[in-house]
Amino acid sequence: MPVNAANALGKRRSLLHETRCQNCSLSSLCLPLALELEDMEQFDAIIRRRSPLKKGESLFRQGSAFSSVFAVRSGSLKQITTEGSGEDQVTNFYLPSELVGLDGIDEQTYPGSVVALETTTVCEIPFDRLDHLSEQLPELRGQLYRSMSKELRDDRKMMRLLSRKTADQRLASFFSSLSDRFRRRGYSPYSFRLSMSRADIGNYLGLAVETVSRILGRFQQQGLVEVSGREVNILNLEALVAQAQDEH
Amino acid sequence: MPVNAANALGKRRSLLHETRCQNCSLSSLCLPLALELEDMEQFDAIIRRRSPLKKGESLFRQGSAFSSVFAVRSGSLKQITTEGSGEDQVTNFYLPSELVGLDGIDEQTYPGSVVALETTTVCEIPFDRLDHLSEQLPELRGQLYRSMSKELRDDRKMMRLLSRKTADQRLASFFSSLSDRFRRRGYSPYSFRLSMSRADIGNYLGLAVETVSRILGRFQQQGLVEVSGREVNILNLEALVAQAQDEH
DNA sequence: CCACCTCCTTGATCATCGTCATGGAGGCAT
DNA sequence: ATGCCTCCATGACGATGATCAAGGAGGTGG
Numbered sequence: 001m002p003v004n005a006a007n008a009l010g011k012r013r014s015l016l017h018e019t020r021c022q023n024c025s026l027s028s029l030c031l032p033l034a035l036e037l038e039d040m041e042q043f044d045a046i047i048r049r050r051s052p053l054k055k056g057e058s059l060f061r062q063g064s065a066f067s068s069v070f071a072v073r074s075g076s077l078k079q080i081t082t083e084g085s086g087e088d089q090v091t092n093f094y095l096p097s098e099l100v101g102l103d104g105i106d107e108q109t110y111p112g113s114v115v116a117l118e119t120t121t122v123c124e125i126p127f128d129r130l131d132h133l134s135e136q137l138p139e140l141r142g143q144l145y146r147s148m149s150k151e152l153r154d155d156r157k158m159m160r161l162l163s164r165k166t167a168d169q170r171l172a173s174f175f176s177s178l179s180d181r182f183r184r185r186g187y188s189p190y191s192f193r194l195s196m197s198r199a200d201i202g203n204y205l206g207l208a209v210e211t212v213s214r215i216l217g218r219f220q221q222q223g224l225v226e227v228s229g230r231e232v233n234i235l236n237l238e239a240l241v242a243q244a245q246d247e248h
Numbered sequence: 249m250p251v252n253a254a255n256a257l258g259k260r261r262s263l264l265h266e267t268r269c270q271n272c273s274l275s276s277l278c279l280p281l282a283l284e285l286e287d288m289e290q291f292d293a294i295i296r297r298r299s300p301l302k303k304g305e306s307l308f309r310q311g312s313a314f315s316s317v318f319a320v321r322s323g324s325l326k327q328i329t330t331e332g333s334g335e336d337q338v339t340n341f342y343l344p345s346e347l348v349g350l351d352g353i354d355e356q357t358y359p360g361s362v363v364a365l366e367t368t369t370v371c372e373i374p375f376d377r378l379d380h381l382s383e384q385l386p387e388l389r390g391q392l393y394r395s396m397s398k399e400l401r402d403d404r405k406m407m408r409l410l411s412r413k414t415a416d417q418r419l420a421s422f423f424s425s426l427s428d429r430f431r432r433r434g435y436s437p438y439s440f441r442l443s444m445s446r447a448d449i450g451n452y453l454g455l456a457v458e459t460v461s462r463i464l465g466r467f468q469q470q471g472l473v474e475v476s477g478r479e480v481n482i483l484n485l486e487a488l489v490a491q492a493q494d495e496h
Numbered sequence: 497c498c499a500c501c502t503c504c505t506t507g508a509t510c511a512t513c514g515t516c517a518t519g520g521a522g523g524c525a526t
Numbered sequence: 527a528t529g530c531c532t533c534c535a536t537g538a539c540g541a542t543g544a545t546c547a548a549g550g551a552g553g554t555g556g
Contacts, residue, residue, distance in 0.1 A: 081404060081408065083408065083493075084493050089407075089408045089411065089412060091404045091407055091408070102396075102397060102400060103397055103400035103401045103404065104397070105393050105394055105396075105397035106394045106395075106397035106398040106400075106401055107398075107401070111401050111404060112404070131386070131389065131390065131393070134389070135383055135386065135389070138379070138383065141379065141382070141383070141389075142379065144393075145353050145379070145392075145396075146353055146354045147354075148350075148353075148393075148396040148397070148400065149350060149351055149352070149353035149354035149396070150354040150355075151400055152350060152351040152354075152396065152399055152400060152403065153351045153354055153355070153359050155400065155403035155404075155406075155407070156329060156339045156351065156359060156360070156403075158403075158407055159337075159339055159403070159406055159407060159410060160329070160331065160337045160339070162407060162410035162411050162454065163337065163410050163451075163453070163454025164337060164454070166512080166513095167512075167513065197532090197533065197534090198533070198534065198535095199533080199534095203411075204411075205411070206410065206411030206412070207513080207514090208513070208514050208515075209533090209534080209535095210513090210514075210515085210516095210534095210535080210536080211512095211513060211514075212534095213534060213535050213536075214513095214535080214536075216534095216535095217535075217536085229521090229522080229533090229534085245331075245332050414542075414543090415542075415543065445502090445503065445504090446503070446504065446505095447503080447504095455543080455544090456543070456544055456545075457503090457504080457505095458504095458505080458506080458543090458544080458545085459542095459543060459544075460504095461504060461505050461506075462505080462506075462543095464505095465505075465506085477503090477504085477551090477552080497556100498555105498556085499554100499555090499556080500553100500554085500555090500556100501552100501553090501554085501555105502551105502552090502553085502554100503550105503551080503552080503553095504549105504550080504551075504552095505548105505549085505550075505551090506547105506548090506549085506550100507546105507547085507548085507549105508545105508546085508547085509544105509545085509546080509547105510543105510544085510545075510546095511542105511543095511544080511545090512541105512542095512543090512544090513540105513541095513542090513543105514539105514540085514541080514542090515538105515539085515540080515541090516537105516538085516539085516540100517536105517537085517538085517539105518535100518536085518537085519534105519535085519536090519537105520533105520534080520535075520536100521532105521533085521534075521535095522531105522532090522533080522534095523530100523531090523532085523533095524529105524530090524531090524532105525528105525529095525530090525531105526527105526528085526529085526530100
């Protein structure tokens with residue numbers, strides 16, 4: 001019985017019984033995606049729940065020892081890397097079900113800090129236990145390979161964006177990609193709230209804040225979107241997607 | 249006995265007995281890096297050697313079905329992705345010991361074509377067999393995770409380069425990175441031959457060919473490098489590395 | 497040896513976007 | 527409320543690098 005099992009783990013956990021993978025609405029997007037119920041329980045057992053991060057708090061800092069990967073449960077985060085004397089660079093935004101920290105495996109330190117953009121909860125997955133479990137569960141192993149592979153693929157897209165696209169195309173790509181990610185997670189693809197600042201967006205896209213502002217203004221004039229502060233309404237998704245491609 | 253085993257695989261293989269991982273000078277950089285001799289033989293058994301690719305030939309094409317990853321034995325390759333009506337984008341260069349095709353796992357197709365820049369030999373590693381073997385060999389599995397993680401990390405560096413660095417810094421980064429990669433592979437870090445064209449370099453770095461030419465000229469005037477066609481002599485590696493950082 | 501093609505270089509001009517500067521708006525604490 | 531601070535918008539200007547144009551160099555096949 002799930003309830004008894006949860007109780008056995010103590011009050012705190014039982015109060016949060018919905019934080020088990022079996023009950024998690026994200027399980028169809030997240031790491032345990034391909035697991036049978038039985039296997040999922042094994043996986044569930046290695047997860048450590050964490051108390052929510054408040055806006056601005058770090059999940060971990062650049063350079064700290066790698067020990068776990070994290071799955072986002074709710075909220076959102078940004079990854080930032082600081083290099084030498086240079087200023088920060090935003091290298092990624094993470095939404096629910098996405099996996100954070102995979103780039104730390106290699107050198108056993110996290111190559112960037114990851115900071116909550118709003119109140120955010122994550123599941124901590126100790127990597128040594130994940131690796132060990134992946135030995136017994138081919139489905140889990142496959143999913144882990146796929147997650148990393150997908151991230152590689154997304155990175156290539158980002159490189160293309162940064163090296164070939166105009167400022168307009170970058171912003172159009174950003175919004176249509178966000179829209180798509182919300183859609184996949186069951187949220188409205190047309191109406192959402194940005195958890196990141198204009199500065200974060202600009203930094204991520206390789207643009208000055210001012211450019212972001214200007215282009216958002218222009219998009220609004222063209223009737224593509226309606227933006228008010230961080231509230232976004234996409235009025236013409238098709239046109240936005242068209243803009244995003246580099247067919248001019 | 250290894251020799252008999254090799255013979256059992258037929259003449260062609262026995263003639264090329266040096267193409268076994270145990271005898272490969274790259275084994276300390278490549279996937280089997282962490283394996284014991286015994287395990288390495290198991291790994292070796294799933295590898296398929298391929299006849300060399302000539303300059304311009306494709307290892308595989310964008311969109312074709314994913315089946316294997318490849319380790320570069322000698323030579324070099326570029327990855328190019330074509331998107332919509334837009335022109336090609338060079339997303340990576342691969343040198344000996346590097347792993348090609350990891351970004352195809354997720355969607356089971358290769359997201360870009362990979363083309364030889366010169367005569368090139370690769371080891372083909374069927375992914376399903378690799379995955380299966382990685383179940384039994386934790387060291388191999390770990391190395392595979394690390395390889396992917398390293399690629400993620402390198403991608404982040406590339407994003408930083410593309411979004412924050414000036415043209416001069418990009419080229420300085422490119423050359424110091426190449427130098428470093430050659431050094432690790434036991435070649436001279438100061439003197440080497442570029443296997444890629446200026447156009448490839450520019451495309452990869454998000455610059456026009458003309459810009460690449462001009463800046464190479466300037467570097468030469470400044471006494472940083474000596475370039476003649478594709479022959480490169482690095483005269484002042486330190487200064488080049490300094491240029492590459494974005495402290496101006 | 498010549499013709500052709502690709503690759504590379506160099507110059508001139510132009511556009512995009514970054515920088516600088518300023519002002520407004522909204523959130524948060526006192 | 528009031529003040530402060532961060533975030534955002536908008537204008538003016540300038541620089542970096544793209545584009546356009548032309549010519550040279552080197553390799554390859556006839």
